Amino acid sequence: MQRPFRPLMFLLQSAVFGLAAAFVILQLVPGVAGWLRGGAAASAAAPLHSYADAVQRAAPAVVSIYADRVVTERLLIRPDPTTQRFSGVTVGPTRTRLARALGSGVIVSEDGYVLTNHHVISGAEQIRVALWDGRVTQAQIVGSDAETDIAVLKMDGSSLPALVLDPELPMRVGDVVLAIGNPFGLSQTVTQGIVSGLGRTPLNQAFSEDFIQTDAAINEGNSGGALVNASGQLIGINTFVLGRLNGAEGIGFAIPMKIASEVFREIREKGVVTRGWLGAEYGDAPVLPGAHALEGPRGVALTGVYSGGPAQGVGLRAGDILLEFNGVPVEDAASLRQREAELPPGSRVRVAGLRAGVPFQTDLDLMQRPPAGA
Structure with a gap:
């Protein structure tokens, strides 16, 4: 008759032993209860995801840029019946005003070199840089490149917070x-x-x-x-x-x-970016009749040749198909543009291709690529 009570007695004995052990521990180590409570609260309060450390590391190197430029504009005045009859718009004298472009920049060296966009500082007569701690200082343009939209500024300073320029940092879609x-x-x-x-x-x-x-x-x-x-x-x-x-x-x-x-x-x-230049405009060549679009590199088709450029100097003309550049097959217009730009002006290269279906090849000396829009 006593056997059914044996499990209950075992559980009661275990509970009493546990309570006694906890009492002894609390007496010997008084701070353990507070430590346990604090640890549990900290775990509950800790954020699952935070980028605060990343921001704290990077933000001091990011600056605000204020680029001032003088803009000339022509005023519109009240229409005159005579001129309105012919043009519909009457213009008055010109005036100048101060325009301010707003942008950002990144300090990339402790001695004050700053990277920003070309379009932020283009045409600016005065550039001010506001640092993370509220200080404001003047900056000078070291150089600017419209094609990549990169400009380099220099401001006075030392031991400034700077971010490292590392072109080899891994990066994946979804990061x-x-x-x-x-x-x-x-x-x-x-x-x-x-x-x-x-x-x-x-x-x-x-x-x-x-x-x-x-x-x-x-x-x-x-x-x-x-x-x-x-x-x-x-x-x-x-x-x-x-x-x-x-x-x-x-x-x-x-x-x-x-x-x-x-x-x-x-x-x-x-002070400037130097790039090799063929002196021609081109686009991806069309797929030839009977060819498959995925068969491989098909070259580029010249759409225009600049007067006085290297391409014109060796007789290249619109309609020519370039298949090889320096012995390497031309995949598309984007890859050729990058490859010619990577070579310094004065480099001699061999180009090969087709003109009206007839193979040709020639050597030419690259020139310095003119500024964008020139």
């Missing part, structure tokens, strides 16, 4: 990124997103065809700011966004470190 800048004058603003794409060519850019695409918000004033990874390392320089006027939302672009670091090096050393 978390943070955009830090000065949107609408709200300095040190951080937005978060992911890498949406790599190697993008938005808006038919003439040279920079390796943009990082991100959905991190890039607003007016973010241009030239930092795009960093979840560790606070610099992976890109924010440049522009496709706005809602284009039917887009959440599509921004940044210049990768592979391009930005090379442009920075050349501008710092030479």
